[in-house]
Amino acid sequence: MFKKFCLLGLLLALFACKESQVTLNAIEGTQLAITDSLPQDQQVLDYIAPFKKHINDEMSAVLAYAPQSHSKTEGPYNTAIGNMMADAVLELSNPIFKSRTGHEIDGVLLNHGGIRSTLNAGDVTMRTAYDIMPFENSIIVVELNADKVRDMFNYLKSGKAHPIANMQLILGEDDSIVKTLVNGKPIEDGKTYFIATNDYLRQGGDGMVFFEDPVSETVLNYKVRSVLIDYFKEKDTIAPVRDNRFIKE
Amino acid sequence: MMERRSFLKQTSIATAAFSVLPAFETFGASSETKKITILHTNDVHSHIEPFPASDASYANQGGAARRLSLINRIRQENSNVLLLDAGDIFQGTPYFNFYGGELEFKLMSMMSYDAATIGNHDFDNGVEGLAKQMPNASFKMISSNYDFSNTIMEGLTKPYEIFIKDGIKIGVFGLGIQLKGLVTEALSKETQYLDPLEIAQDMTRKLKHEEKCDLVICLSHLGYEYRFDKISDVKLAQQTQDIDLIIGGHTHTFLPKPVVLKNKIGRDVLVNQVGWAGINLGRIDFEFSTASKESKPVDAAVITV
Numbered sequence: 407m408f409k410k411f412c413l414l415g416l417l418l419a420l421f422a423c424k425e426s427q428v429t430l431n432a433i434e435g436t437q438l439a440i441t442d443s444l445p446q447d448q449q450v451l452d453y454i455a456p457f458k459k460h461i462n463d464e465m466s467a468v469l470a471y472a473p474q475s476h477s478k479t480e481g482p483y484n485t486a487i488g489n490m491m492a493d494a495v496l497e498l499s500n501p502i503f504k505s506r507t508g509h510e511i512d513g514v515l516l517n518h519g520g521i522r523s524t525l526n527a528g529d530v531t532m533r534t535a536y537d538i539m540p541f542e543n544s545i546i547v548v549e550l551n552a553d554k555v556r557d558m559f560n561y562l563k564s565g566k567a568h569p570i571a572n573m574q575l576i577l578g579e580d581d582s583i584v585k586t587l588v589n590g591k592p593i594e595d596g597k598t599y600f601i602a603t604n605d606y607l608r609q610g611g612d613g614m615v616f617f618e619d620p621v622s623e624t625v626l627n628y629k630v631r632s633v634l635i636d637y638f639k640e641k642d643t644i645a646p647v648r649d650n651r652f653i654k655e
Numbered sequence: 656m657m658e659r660r661s662f663l664k665q666t667s668i669a670t671a672a673f674s675v676l677p678a679f680e681t682f683g684a685s686s687e688t689k690k691i692t693i694l695h696t697n698d699v700h701s702h703i704e705p706f707p708a709s710d711a712s713y714a715n716q717g718g719a720a721r722r723l724s725l726i727n728r729i730r731q732e733n734s735n736v737l738l739l740d741a742g743d744i745f746q747g748t749p750y751f752n753f754y755g756g757e758l759e760f761k762l763m764s765m766m767s768y769d770a771a772t773i774g775n776h777d778f779d780n781g782v783e784g785l786a787k788q789m790p791n792a793s794f795k796m797i798s799s800n801y802d803f804s805n806t807i808m809e810g811l812t813k814p815y816e817i818f819i820k821d822g823i824k825i826g827v828f829g830l831g832i833q834l835k836g837l838v839t840e841a842l843s844k845e846t847q848y849l850d851p852l853e854i855a856q857d858m859t860r861k862l863k864h865e866e867k868c869d870l871v872i873c874l875s876h877l878g879y880e881y882r883f884d885k886i887s888d889v890k891l892a893q894q895t896q897d898i899d900l901i902i903g904g905h906t907h908t909f910l911p912k913p914v915v916l917k918n919k920i921g922r923d924v925l926v927n928q929v930g931w932a933g934i935n936l937g938r939i940d941f942e943f944s945t946a947s948k949e950s951k952p953v954d955a956a957v958i959t960v
Contacts, residue, residue: 428689428822428823428869428943428944428945429943429944429945430869430870430899430941430942430943430956431688431942431943431944431956431957432940432941432942432956432957432958432959433925433939433940433941433942433956433957433958433959433960434939434940434942434958434959434960435912435913435925435927435937435938435939435940435958435959435960436912436937436938436960437910437911437912437913437927437929437935437936437937437938438725438935438936438937438938439716439934439935440705440716440717440718440721440722440725440933440934440935440936441715441716441721442705442715442716442721444721444724444725445721445724446718446720446721446724447719447720447721447723447724447727448720449723449765450719450720450723450762450765451720453758453761453762453765454703454704454719454720454758454762457750457753457754457758458704460753461749461750461753464749464753465749533749536749536752540746540747540748540752541746541779542746542752542779542780605839605841606839608839609835609836609839609840610836611836625841631752
């Protein structure tokens with residue numbers, strides 16, 4: 407009998423609880439900084455330790471040597487680090503593209519925002535490649551008609567140092583286009599061009615809408631970071647330079 | 656007649672129960688205070704370790720091991736803690752490149768996160784990459800406006816979750832950002848993005864009016880605010896009702912303190928975002944009283960930020 411009382415009482419109490427509205431009295435908000443004055447939880451440290459060691463071992467592997475530091479802010483128009491990335495994409499993607507399609511890559515366009523770190527003087531390691539390109543983006547070769555290629559050069563007129571390779575763009579003093587070359591030749595109507603870029607830009611990233619609706623496209627399944635790692639492994643010295651591929655007269 | 660007699664009998668038994676058991680007096684007229692603590696992160700981006708001492712901006716800041724010791728300290732003060740994350744758990748350090756998010760999810764589980772929502776970078780290894788890590792998540796993955804029906808993520812997320820802490824009912828839903836332009840279709844596959852405002856209306860109706868939640872929280876990866884016309888946390892706060900707190904992400908906004916905005920019907924709604932990389936932990940305390948007879952509107956609560 408007592409058990410029954412309890413149950414009923416509990417039911418009624420719950421009902422009463424629902425009836426008597428819960429009232430929000432006060433709200434207090436603060437941002438708490440995670441600083442080195444806080445102790446480190448040992449369980450977390452122990453869990454991370456073996457992964458950390460493995461990553462550090464891999465990342466410290468020396469792939470090449472850079473005599474000088476290069477930053478993407480040394481632009482405008484073209485930067486040594488951007489030129490290196492675009493040239494690496496051309497050099498290493500073209501054999502894969504050619505073996506798959508029989509065609510050659512005519513030019514490369516990457517984005518300035520995609521250079522995520524400086525190339526520091528000294529040992530070029532696996533970590534350098536991860537710092538410059540932490541994202542998983544991969545190379546895609548897009549076949550564009552002549553008008554789309556002209557749209558591409560018009561986009562580049564803004565002067566932002568988006569990395570290019572095997573192409574030339576010269577702007578006049580009033581930022582008008584003075585000269586454009588793809589694979590050493592002027593753009594010809596009726597011809598199509600194979601431009602290598604990354605999948606982010608192919609989807610219209612950074613407003614590069616000229617990559618939409620291409621004549622054809624070839625996904626290489628080759629990450630931009632892997633291109634850099636392979637490029638660093640191939641070269642002993644990484645000493646890119648600024649040149650006249652994209653300049654203002 | 657029988658029914659009425661039975662009712663009367665039950666009433667008297669119930670009264671007797673109250674008088675017999677003093678433990679139930681707490682449910683009576685005397686007021687009780689309950690405190691719910693919401694802790695939150697956003698855009699941690701695989702920053703498992705603190706920034707190195709050489710970092711120009713955030714030297715020695717952040718780190719999962721320190722975050723957990725702070726969370727544990729707060730849990731010792733108040734057991735009614737809800738720990739939430741607003742997305743972009745993945746991408747940003749080699750931990751993600753090497754292990755695909757395994758450490759991120761396992762560490763969040765170790766910290767007893769209650770729920771998270773999905774950011775655009777959580778698609779960086781595709782829906783497959785995200786689905787692969789889901790067994791490592793003991794927390795709920797809440798997404799109200801991504802329809803994963805035709806993808807491998809189907810059934811691995813929930814549109815909302817209701818948490819009950821000390822009798823206080825807390826409804827949490829999650830909003831993700833438009834995928835077009837941010838996530839390639841090769842990664843998101845057939846994931847459908849649904850309108851955040853429409854979904855927010857469905858969710859608040861469900862959580863506030865059908866489920867009668869005492870608190871409604873939106874985990875958002877929409878971004879704090881934009882100079883152009885794009886749905887953001889500020890717009891969401893102003894164009895909806897019945898949301899008490901929006902925990903934001905995506906724009907890596909370091910709000911100096913939580914922001915109080917007026918919603919569609921002129922009531923207060925809090926928006927908070929704590930930068931990125933686990934540099935800060937957001938804390939919002941909600942103090943409730945029960946058994947108070949006069950019903951107070953939400954804005955009557957004193958907000959201290």
